[in-house]
Amino acid sequence: MPLPSPEELRAARDSTVDDVVAPGLSVLFCGINPSLMSAVTGHHFARPGNRFWPVLRLSGFTPRQLAPAEQGELLSYGLGITNVVARATARADEVSAAEFREGGRVLREKVARLQPGWLAVVGVTAYRVAFAEPKARIGPQERTIGETGIWVLPNPSGLNAHWTARTMAEEYGRLRTAAG
Incomplete structure (x- = not known):
């Protein structure tokens, strides 16, 4: 698939990407907000260099690496995707x-x-602000939403150089084990 033009990316600003959800999922992954690339393609974590899809495979959530265009297959594994903020931006720091x-x-x-078993927020800073938990850390949280546990995961953006795909996969794998 060819990369979108600068005009297409500009036009995608503030648009949304449909959730991939169903009731009773094992894990509902929650991104910060869609990138412009995701908004253009209609697929979550579509930016080249985003490590979400490789990390899902490395952690054992999926048996093979899915492409963003295959996001609908997540439902067959009991997984889904949403975002904290629905509108697309060029950078997460554009979200207030x-x-x-x-x-x-x-x-x-x-x-x-939807009552998933786990809500997995991929980005500790977004979780801290959205849930008013300024001291939250990566890992399982004490807070729940009804019966749904919350796990904060490292942001898979290629800009998050503090975590490698392998170390992210270890943390995602801890969630996979907890989710059963």
């Missing part, structure tokens, strides 16, 4: 704290309705 807080409110309602 107020948007994160409102996104957290909407996310809690969505989780209460």
Whole structure:
């Protein structure tokens, strides 16, 4: 698939990407907000260099590496994807704290309705703001949403150089084990 043009990317600003969800999932992964590439393609974690799809395979969530265009297959593994903030931006730092807080409110309602076993927020900073938990760390959280546990995972963005695909896969694997 050819890369989108600069015009296509600009036009995608503030658009949304449909959730990949169903009731009763094992894990609902939650990104920060869609990239412009995701908004253009309609696929989550579509930016080249994003490590979400490789890390899902490395951690054992999927038997092979899925492409972003295959995101619908996640449902067959009991997995889904949503975002804290729905609107697409070029960078996550374009999202305000107020948007994160409102996104957290909407996310809690969505989780209460869908009742996944786990909500996995991929980005500790987004989780801290959206859930008013300024000291949260990577890993399982004490907070729950009804019966749904919450796990904060490292952000798979290629910009997150602190984590390698292998170390991310170890943390994602801990969640996979907990999810059964």
